[in-house]
Amino acid sequence: MRILLLGGTAEARALAARLHPRVEVISSLAGRVPDPALPVGQVRIGGFGGVDGLIGWLRENPVDAVVDATHPYAAGISANAAAAAAGVGLPHLLLARPAWDTGAALTVDSNAEAAAVVAEKAYRRVFLTTGRSGTAAFLGSDAWFLIRAVTPPDRQLLPPNHELLLSRGPYSYDGEAALLREHRIEAMVTKNSGGAMTRAKIDAATDLGIPIVMIDRPGLPAGITTVDTVEDAIAWVQRLV
Structure with a gap:
């Protein structure tokens, strides 16, 4: 076969x-x-x-x-x-x-809706983990973003205030919690990718009381x-x- x-x-x-x-x-x-x-x-x-x-x-x-x-x-x-x-x-x-159990996460349908939530809630320091294709929606944002991706997004599609972190999972709970604390993250924007490789960020943010904006599948x-x-x-x- x-x-x-x-x-x-x-x-x-x-x-x-x-x-x-x-x-x-x-x-x-x-x-x-x-x-x-x-x-x-x-x-x-x-x-x-x-x-x-x-x-x-x-x-x-x-x-x-x-x-x-x-x-x-x-x-x-x-x-x-x-x-x-x-x-x-x-x-x-x-x-x-x-898919992951969304728990207390705020579920939205698109990157654009996620960007609108960030603006409405006035989050200042955001962990953006939607991949390289998800950054364009945040171009007009005044927030600071920690952007994690496997490959770098096009420079013209990056928000003005950001730090780019290139890495590939799997990630550990302790490592994700330390990352969130170190960068004083106020909110996370992510996709509901499911699986174990990147689940730790959800658990760490939840335990630290960091709001999660989750883009639905x-x-x-x-x-x-x-x-x-x-x-x-x-x-x-x-x-x-």
Whole structure:
């Protein structure tokens, strides 16, 4: 059996490792992160060119199924994968890690809404952990931001008052608590990414009484098969076999 695994997440790497070598896995990474953690098996890096490009790739590179284990906020990729798999009649699965319990966090629908909350609440020192694509909404803010990202955002998309921290998880509770104290953070803006790699910031902020503004996940494509654990994804592939 041969599957196309749309990856880039810890879950995708774990799934590739568990299936190899009984199943031939071709892992596809978007290529937006330099020096990415690579899964076992075959790897391709780069986009497909939308739905039509992915359909063309699937016709030129026959596989038995498509498994989407991309980041929960990669809504465009997930929509394209669902449409392309349907277009060529392939089984398709979405592996979406469970969201965090939002607890007392203020949930918003977008970066723009998060920026509006920061302005309304007059937060002065903000820990911004929405990734490199989330900074543009805060360009007009008077607040100071500690911005953590894997790769640096474009300079013209950074708010005027900021410190850039380039790093990659996993993060520890003690380290996150120390970071929040050291920078006298008054509020955190984050996505509901789920998973254990970055959960510590949520726990540390909650225990320190720091308000959390959490950007909700985008909706999933309608009518697709979805699981939330690597074990369930393995079981789905085994049923195909």
